[in-house]
Amino acid sequence: MSELATLARPYAAAVFKRAKETGSSEKWSKALAFLVSILSDSSLSAFINNPKVSNERLSELMLSISEGQIDTEGANFLKLLVQNRRLNLVPHIAKIFEEYKAEDEGYLDVDVYAAYDFSKxxxxxxxxxLEKRLGKKVNMNVTVDKSLIGGVLVRAGDKVIDGSVKGQLQHMQKALQ
Structure with missing residues (x-):
């Protein structure tokens, strides 16, 4: 996973730089999300990963599927990924791009895993x-995870705040060993 993120980072940085130059962050965000969604199809994935399929044929297929969803720059980016056989990086590129975008816009996407759902x-x-603790506006994505027993687990970029009962029990177990 971290190896794929390492490979994806230069692509994401280049796309983000271009998006900043042209003021098209939202357009790129939608284009990358579209590519992630089509690449998640298992039959297309089998075709993409087939070494017998030429880059030209793969490029034609991807461009025809993406017609009307991505512009010329997006098509060029897609061709580059096909040429370098890096289509498998698209989900990681999209994730890193969104992190760059969030940082630039002054907010942070935060994944919150809670034992029970929050009230409004x-x-x-x-x-x-969280905004006070992290020093940025947050966009919370809450997921209910009953295995936490109680409390919350927060993932904000590289930071992890574990306030769950499960985490405390695991910490106690390690301390006792």
Whole structure:
């Protein structure tokens, strides 16, 4: 996973730089999300990963599928990925691009795993506390995970805040060993 992210980072940085230059971050965000969605199809994935399929044929297929969804720059980027046999990096490129975009716009995407769902008011209060602690506006994606037993687990970029009962029990177990 980290190897793929390492390979994807220069592509994401180049796309983000170009998006900043042209003021087209939202367009690139939508184009990358579209590519991620079509590449998640298992039959297309088998075709892409087939070494007998030529780059030209793969490029033609991808461009025909993407027609009307990506512009000329997006098509050129897609051709580059096909030429370098890096289509498998698209989900990682999109994720890193969104991280760059969020940082640039002054907000942070935060994944919150909670043992129970938040109430409307609880979500607002927790979001405000996270914003204060992280020093940025946050965009919370909440997932209910009953295995946490209680509390929350927060992933904000490279930071992890584990306030779950499960995490505390695991920490106690390690301390006792």
């Amino acid at each position: 008011e609880g979500r607002k209060v927790f979001s405000a506390k």
